[in-house]
Amino acid sequence: MREFFIKREPLEPLTQNEFNKMKFLARVAFIDDEEVPHVARLQKDGYNIVHFPDIENIDDFVRKEYHVVILDIQGIGQHLSPNQEGWGVLKYLKDECPHIVVIMFTGADWSITEYKDLADRADAFIGKDLEFLDFKSKLDAGIRQAFSNDYHFNIAKSKIISEISNTTSIEEVKRIVNNYGANENKALRLIKKHIKNPDTLKTIGQLLTILNGIRKLKTGL
Amino acid sequence: MISDFPFAKFENSSVEFYDGQAVKLPKEYRRKSNFSLLHNFYSNLLLNKPVEIEIGEDPLGFHFFQYDYICIIGIVCQTQRRSKFNSLKKKYPLNQFSTEFLKHRIIEEHKLANHKEHIPINVVSQNLHEIRGLNAKVTSNVDVLLNFEDEATWEDKFDSANVNLKKIYVASRLTKFILDNTKFYDPDFWDTLELNKERFFVIHRCVNKIVKIYRNDFKLEKPDLEFTGNSYRKLAGDKEYFEVLIKILVENAYKYSPYKKLGPKIKIVENDKRVNIEAHSYGQIIPNEDRQHIFTKGFRSSVNKGKAEGTGMGLHNAKRLVEKFGGSIQYECNPIKSEQDIELGWNIFKLEFLNTYSPQKNAFA
Numbered sequence: 001m002r003e004f005f006i007k008r009e010p011l012e013p014l015t016q017n018e019f020n021k022m023k024f025l026a027r028v029a030f031i032d033d034e035e036v037p038h039v040a041r042l043q044k045d046g047y048n049i050v051h052f053p054d055i056e057n058i059d060d061f062v063r064k065e066y067h068v069v070i071l072d073i074q075g076i077g078q079h080l081s082p083n084q085e086g087w088g089v090l091k092y093l094k095d096e097c098p099h100i101v102v103i104m105f106t107g108a109d110w111s112i113t114e115y116k117d118l119a120d121r122a123d124a125f126i127g128k129d130l131e132f133l134d135f136k137s138k139l140d141a142g143i144r145q146a147f148s149n150d151y152h153f154n155i156a157k158s159k160i161i162s163e164i165s166n167t168t169s170i171e172e173v174k175r176i177v178n179n180y181g182a183n184e185n186k187a188l189r190l191i192k193k194h195i196k197n198p199d200t201l202k203t204i205g206q207l208l209t210i211l212n213g214i215r216k217l218k219t220g221l
Numbered sequence: 222m223i224s225d226f227p228f229a230k231f232e233n234s235s236v237e238f239y240d241g242q243a244v245k246l247p248k249e250y251r252r253k254s255n256f257s258l259l260h261n262f263y264s265n266l267l268l269n270k271p272v273e274i275e276i277g278e279d280p281l282g283f284h285f286f287q288y289d290y291i292c293i294i295g296i297v298c299q300t301q302r303r304s305k306f307n308s309l310k311k312k313y314p315l316n317q318f319s320t321e322f323l324k325h326r327i328i329e330e331h332k333l334a335n336h337k338e339h340i341p342i343n344v345v346s347q348n349l350h351e352i353r354g355l356n357a358k359v360t361s362n363v364d365v366l367l368n369f370e371d372e373a374t375w376e377d378k379f380d381s382a383n384v385n386l387k388k389i390y391v392a393s394r395l396t397k398f399i400l401d402n403t404k405f406y407d408p409d410f411w412d413t414l415e416l417n418k419e420r421f422f423v424i425h426r427c428v429n430k431i432v433k434i435y436r437n438d439f440k441l442e443k444p445d446l447e448f449t450g451n452s453y454r455k456l457a458g459d460k461e462y463f464e465v466l467i468k469i470l471v472e473n474a475y476k477y478s479p480y481k482k483l484g485p486k487i488k489i490v491e492n493d494k495r496v497n498i499e500a501h502s503y504g505q506i507i508p509n510e511d512r513q514h515i516f517t518k519g520f521r522s523s524v525n526k527g528k529a530e531g532t533g534m535g536l537h538n539a540k541r542l543v544e545k546f547g548g549s550i551q552y553e554c555n556p557i558k559s560e561q562d563i564e565l566g567w568n569i570f571k572l573e574f575l576n577t578y579s580p581q582k583n584a585f586a
Contacts, residue, residue: 037361130461132365
């Protein structure tokens with residue numbers, strides 16, 4: 001059947017009003033071995049943020065499917081990467097679950113310089129001495145990324161590009177994801193007309209699952 | 222003590238000889254048969270703590286350089302007798318230095334040992350890191366107590382907040398600015414700084430915040446800071462860097478306002494999408510010949526050098542920052558009068574941003 005006759009089921013980006021409500025549904029993990037009063041204040045404001053002094057078991061942690069992780073650098077990651085501490089956790093998360101938005105919570109720019117390559121993989125940085133309102137604004141920006149279709153598409157895109165060389169196909173995939181992504185099966189059926197590589201299709205399938213997870217949060221408002 | 226060169230030191234009422242980090246101690250110093258000879262010689266020598274550099278030859282034929290309590294040993298200098306020099310040079314080629322070089326180095330090592338000019342950078346870094354961490358605790362706890370819901374509330378209610386809380390807030394912000402200053406000395410800082418242009422902030426609120434901080438700082442008998450105009454238009458980029466930019470201008474305006482009755486002024490002028498922020502200070506006008514250099518790294522105008530401490534980095538950093546925000550900075554002046562060849566008037570630093578966004582602009586717009 002020609003795509004022209006197929007009913008569109010688009011994945012709409014969030015409006016500002018939708019975001020203002022949805023940001024409280026985002027699962028946020030805050031990892032720091034010290035007390036940070038901002039966290040209690042965010043919880044009081046309605047954010048779904050949990051404070052852990054460290055990550056005891058990274059696999060358990062990943063299974064909880066946080067949208068945003070805020071990571072301290074020093075004193076954490078003792079079980080996973082005692083030498084690289086928070087940078088080691090960042091590396092693990094970006095290797096294993098690249099769709100999680102990771103924000104580094106840092107007070108030392110020189111440690112960024114030392115781990116520049118790893119630092120480039122972080123989505124953002126929050127200075128430890130930021131005021132609450134600035135901290136909140138940066139967290140909101142992180143949540144926006146986590147709920148942004150484009151953010152997730154670009155992560156999948158970098159993986160797809162390594163598997164196929166036809167850039168037209170990528171644009172076509174994006175168009176189909178945007179127009180039909182709300183119905184995962186329909187979108188995948190249409191994409192299969194352009195892409196046959198099973199690894200690429202798996203990546204796109206994972207992307208659609210993530211985007212629909214966000215959509216379902218929105219429809220549950 | 223750590224030295225690049227081998228050295229002698231009194232340790233537990235005995236003379237000890239140590240390797241340098243870069244140059245090793247000749248093995249003759251550790252030979253048992255030389256012990257009493259060297260011990261007697263250096264015991265006497267180390268009793269002196271000369272205030273000028275003293276150079277001499279020890280019983281083994283090596284040169285020593287002594288300055289205060291530092292005594293560099295095991296050195297081969299060309300001033301030694303030719304036959305001795307040739308044999309030691311051949312045996313210890315890495316211990317051979319010119320007298321002038323070692324004179325310079327012993328002074329440097331003396332300063333280093335006394336922390337007069339050098340503090341190891343890792344000590345500084347670690348301490349700054351810890352101060353920043355503690356300052357973060359102050360900031361976050363005072364934020365809990367001030368309990369402002371959003372930036373608009375902050376702007377409206379800061380002045381009427383508890384005086385002591387305001388003081389703690391201001392102290393923690395000023396500490397942050399000092400700590401932030403160290404960033405600008407990183408050689409890669411300007412090349413690697415990328416502002417997040419997907420973030421937007423209200424210009425007026427940033428300026429107002431810095432004005433309020435400086436109005437509430439701890440200086441007594443300071444002139445009033447006048448703040449006029451407003452623009453609730455938004456700018457793209459990281460707000461914290463914009464605050465640093467405004468802080469530089471406000472701080473300078475205060476610093477170079479010597480007359481209590483003519484205090485500094487901060488003005489915001491909005492004209493369609495264009496927003497100007499001006500910092501005015503009344504004092505000696507910056508001379509013509511200095512004007513082209515005022516944004517140069519390390520430059521300080523002749524009229525300011527004697528009046529206030531400074532590094533000459535503020536305006537340079539301001540220019541680099543304003544460019545990152547897509548704006549520009551200019552100097553203008555408004556001369557008022559001349560007194561005994563001194564021209565007095567308003568020095569004005571004007572920031573200009575041509576592409577600002579409407580107050581409704583946000584990350585989704």
